[in-house]
Amino acid sequence: MTVRYQADADLDQAIVTGVLRRQPTIDFQTAFAAGLEGVKDPEVLAIAAKQERILVSHDRRTMPLEFAEFIISNQSSGIIIVSRKSPTEIIIEELLLIWAASSAEEWVDRIAKLPL
Template sequence: MLSLLSDENFNGDIVRGLRLRQPSLDLLRVQDVGLREIDDPAILAWAADNERILLTHDRATMPDFAYERLVRKEPMPGMFVINDRMPIRQAIDELLLLVDCSEQAEWKDVVLYLPL
């Protein structure tokens, strides 16, 4: 199972839907781990230190920070960038497909844009 971390502004309805559909899901929110209002590089560093794939809607800056980590040869456990215009049900379905059908190591150093 994948270990996930949702960004501060990630849609709470998606988080709730994921947890309802898969109660055993290993998903933390930035708010749950004391990272509220922390800058993006610090969130990515925490995700790397804790081996969690980041869920974000932030297409503007977050992927660039992830690629900067890769250029500096710093760990980056993966990032799923979910289009914020994507229907909630579709986002939940696609994320659960990734959770159920892949392994954590497959997403190391990968930035994946959803929808698939």
């Protein structure tokens, strides 16, 4: 199955826009489209998992722990934590690479940090 992304409410929209400009066929749902504004981390993880989307977030402080707790009793489609310090174009390139070179099944219950 093809990788599909879900932006967290804190993810820089320029990343989503840049990915979609470079590759319009990628399924990258915005936080606004998913109604994630103000939603707590466990529910964000549940929504992404239910829709079989890899969650993409800047939240390095709470999301990794919430993810670890979530996968104890649920299956996740994975999560990618993006550094705010990295140039946007590098993050866009790496998300495109992940989309092109991996399958959704490879990301089940997996956490990764970008840049790679």
